[in-house]
Amino acid sequence: MRILEHRFEHIPQEGRRGRAWLASLLPLFEGALATEAVVPEDAFLRYHHLGAIVLAVERGPAQVVTRSPERVRSQVLDHLMLRAHAGGPVRIEAGASVGEAADGDLILFDLAQPLRIAMPPQTGFAIVVPRRLMAEATEDVVPRHGQVLPGASVPLARLLAAHLCHLADALETATPAQVGDLVPATLALCRAIVRSARC
Secondary structure, eight states, rough: OEEEEEOOOOOOOOHHHHHHHHHHHHTTTEEEETTTTOOOOOOOOEEEEEHHHHEEEEEEEEEEEEOHHHHHHHOOOEEEEEEEEEEEEEEEETEEEEEEEEHHHHEEEETTTTTEEEOEEEEEEEEEEEGGGGGEEEEEEEEOTTTTETTTHHHHHHHHHHHHHHHHHTTTTOOOHHHHHHHHHHHHHHHHHHHHOOO
């Protein structure tokens, strides 16, 4: 397991800290801080590289993140992202679809399509999975880009949202052998979620 982590407590100036935060979002996302938002000193962005999948964990400021059509075309990513968060409602714009996700909901993104997410200060958890690993789940059901699965009414969404939070904690002390067990279990949950999704 490899970890890439961005931390910001060593940057005392708010302006520099904000610029460093926005730089840490690249190359996956372009970002802009919300009006009057400040990156807290305890903010972080951490990527756990777990072989074929990546778990991203962040504690960040109020912001807007986007994947522009130009970035999508230049990167040619063929991955799905499943994201959960805590800290308040998130506004999602994915193509012609506009929606909102609450704490405990799960959001499905296709990184091969543009998106825009506006969020308050929060903690977020996201798993990035190559589409090929989801092939059996997506054979019959194509998840809608930006689809929100409400945790209050979709038990599997609530389960995976909680799993991502606990997975981030477990990885702090997990042995390589334990990580080897956690990855297929996480993938199985992701496939189950996608199979249950309805367009």
